[in-house]
Amino acid sequence: MNRRGVLLRRFFSIGVTGLLTLCGGVLVDARPLNSELSDVDPLFAPLQDRQAPPVDARNVEQIELGKMLFFDTRLSGDASISCASCHDPEQGWSFADELSRGYPGTANWRNSPTIVNAVFLRRFFWTGHAPTLEAQAKAAGMGAIEMHGTPGLVELRLAAIPEYRERFARAFGGEIPKSDDVWRAIAAFERTLTQTDTPFDRFLRGDRTALDESQVRGFSLFKGKAGCARCHHGPLLTDEQFHNTGVPASTRWRTDTLARISFNFMQAELGEAKAGLSDDAGLFLFSKRREDLGKFRTAPLRYTKYTAPYMHNGSLADLRQVVEFYNGGGDVNPFNDNKDVKMSRLNLSDSEIADLVDFLESLSGDEVRVTKPRLPSYPARPVDD
């Protein structure tokens, strides 16, 4: 696809997403923050596992197949990297470096977010540019600095393996594996990766002992003095809107040649090669509106205990650094003129900072672990087509 095509497609996804947002406005209560929040808080709700249990045998097959594909490196161009390489169950289903690893020979340009609870999001990526999990998986599978896969080649690799042929047939019907079904299966698997039983959920469901005293104080600060809930609310603790909070520029553009190349590459891909932007301009790259410079999606705060470092460029190492960042009214980035007016100094004391960190840790629950699937090898000799 030529550049205009790419851009059109991206604009298109944003359009669709916008529409979805309009229709789906029931999920997140966006009423302004009331300083006198009562005990039963309309801004917060436990995360309900709306995920219906697998509906039929076919769905079970899709999930199982999706799990295998999620871990299978043969989806990538040189068969070296799988979804799990950058969304590693042992690294919080994310990648623990500031910037994600990339396709061999490249670096990635953004931090890899967790996919636990991703099913509940209305749009995907730090700049919300994928409207469905299927579209997201496809973008990752084909992206030059992610998996660099080619659909036709992936189909033939999978078709060469009898077990995959059988599994695709059972899950989707048809003679040979189709790449669109690859993304469908992976999305079906991702929909099973949820964590809805955290201390915070138990607290909201009425178990007042689920949070300790420091966490309860942290929750009050979160809603009140610290103002976090102005952007982080709803069951996922995000308004799913975009803000420039003054996250500092990644130091990697200066210290890591491969990261710099990927940064330049993504700007070129998004039509901004000549704009001279010195840092990731966020939503602007997709919307092309100046008021979106430096804006990123309010990050969901669930499962963050396992996903350090934080922010779209991983520039904050741990939750304490995050709270200190907000305590200072955010930091400075090249798009500071556009910084959200809600960002101001909080004057939190040391013990208030500690309480807030303790509260953030109540949002994660136990780690989501799966047994890794056994992946079939290629047969010793080619099978007949």
Next chain:
Amino acid sequence: MSRRARQQLLRVIAGGFLVGLSGGLLLVRSQAGVPEGVYQAVELADAGSIVGEVLRPSGEGETEEFPVNKDFAACGKEPRHIEWVRVKDGRLLDAVVFIDRIGSGKPFSAAEDTVALRQTHCSFEPQLQIVRDGGNLELRNLDPVMHSARIYEVIQSARRQILNAVQDRDADPISTVIGATRGNAVKIECGVHDFMYAWIFVARNPYYAVVDDRGVFHIDNVPAGTYRLRAWHGRLGYRETKVVISAREQSHVEFIY
């Protein structure tokens, strides 16, 4: 300057600091921006030692199987069985035991200044080694296929990238400085073969020992005193205990994983 000459010079400089350490030199070092608390080598009169074992009472190892999907000539066709945790007769192998904070004592040996890591038969060799904080790693690819070493400092649940470099067959060795900002763990992975890995333990002082094939360790020449003794295993993390060292005596310690 050739690499060897440079290394020798480094060694001489390092040796100068360690053995002849004068106050003046120290001053120069800290002025040059070397962080406080740099380890110093001193004469030891009354030293003791530590022996012990690292136990794994459950006997539980951990293995993972990876299919080999390409590069068969170099990597073989058989699936790889990676032994993340090796246990023998209730003893944990591949663990390092070390004194966490000690300001001065016996000198480092030159062996810790530069270590070599080879990529061969689609494995990193050796799989565990020790390098002095700020020491050098020399990476070679002996395989007829491309590898892509990605080296990270592991900081609790986060990582910090040290190197990300592809290396072809017969390419020049890659040399990189290995340092740890927090903790002691460095993990190396191959971006092209997901079953390849190695660990480096970054030593801030020479008081460490890798357990032998019976899970036994021995650390000698320790100045009398009370220390924080830690064990580290790449997969299983840290354990910690206190140890009291008396002159010319041997203290016994057990770690349990």
